[in-house]
Amino acid sequence: MSEQEIKNLEAIFDLRIANDEKIEPKDWMPEKYRQTHIRQISQHAHSEIVGMLPEGNWITRAPSLRRKVALLAKVQDEAGHGLYLYSACETLGVSREDLYEQLHSGAAKYSSIFNYPTITWADMGAIGWLVDGAAIINQVPLTATSYGPYARAMVRVCKEESFHQRQGFEIMMTLANGTPEQKEMAQDALNRWWWPSLMMLGPTDAASVHTEQSMKWKLKRKTNDELRQQFVDQTVPQAELIGLTIPDPNLKWNEETKRYDFGELDWEEFWQVVKGHGPCNKKRISDRVNAWENGKWVRDAAMAYAEKQEAKKLEQAI
């Protein structure tokens, strides 16, 4: 294809997206669109899969059966969300094995929030309330993104996500209304998860390299700073409702803008964790690699069994 022909195709492609048409797997697409989507969808899938680890830590130690079944269901949903997203990503022509390899080698990223440890039960509350809360804000606009398989996967994910946030908030509320020790545990979890949750919404607009292109492809509808403001505005009254304090001395209602002003984020910490120097980066990846490598014999045995059964069927047919 000549350069001019590609330019024409790109112009038609951009127009289709501008007209809210969806792009489906076999449609022509610019190579950059394909690569950007592989990167974003796989990052999203990896985040769901790695996101099971910090919570898996507490399943056996949940304080009641009610909490245990809810946490188990939430972690199972995350596995499901990872699988919806991996299969959406594979429609772009990349194999599942390649995607896993990229995660295991560190070539692909996942949400940095999962590199923080879960040291008390209250962390299960804070993660559901704040981390899933921030994730919902990030994800809802993606249900209308331009790539069909991604948009459809996101519809399913968003439908299932709101129970996650509610179960987390209920845990925080129960602790906040409990003994002084329990309330302190809830406050401590909020103190530790607040800033990393704000960072989940991505670097500031000034430092975000992909925003403009992503807006055009509807991979993004609002900028990171707008999403962060939305998260702060919706979460502050929720904290007040259960008597917890947001750990930000600069947090203040702004009567003029009708929004909360809040303090500066520690971006140095953000980039350190992204670069692999967070408290649990190594542990998370080694847990994933071990799960994959130690499961190899099971995958091989299942495949050997399937091939044997297939051969038997053929034999009987003859």
Add this chain to the structure above:
Amino acid sequence: MKNWPLWEVFIRSKNGLEHRHCGSLHASDATMALENARDVYTRRNEGVSIWVVPSAQITASDPDDSSELFEPAKDKAYRHPTFYELPEELKHM
């Protein structure tokens, strides 16, 4: 050893409705594909019946052929009831 093949999953949400494509998954054989589909796609009563089909078995039309395949139908307005002019007095037809 070979990797687990890809399967397309179709779910009937309730009797009276058709099976609809909802996504795909990897499994070593059809039995496992059904079991995995149940866990991945019907955790909240989304289905009463599941079909799984090896993705490699699906033949799909090429989007490049869309115009010759689908455009001829566009100028056949006479296939729609609104094409026919009927007297005002005729209320129901």
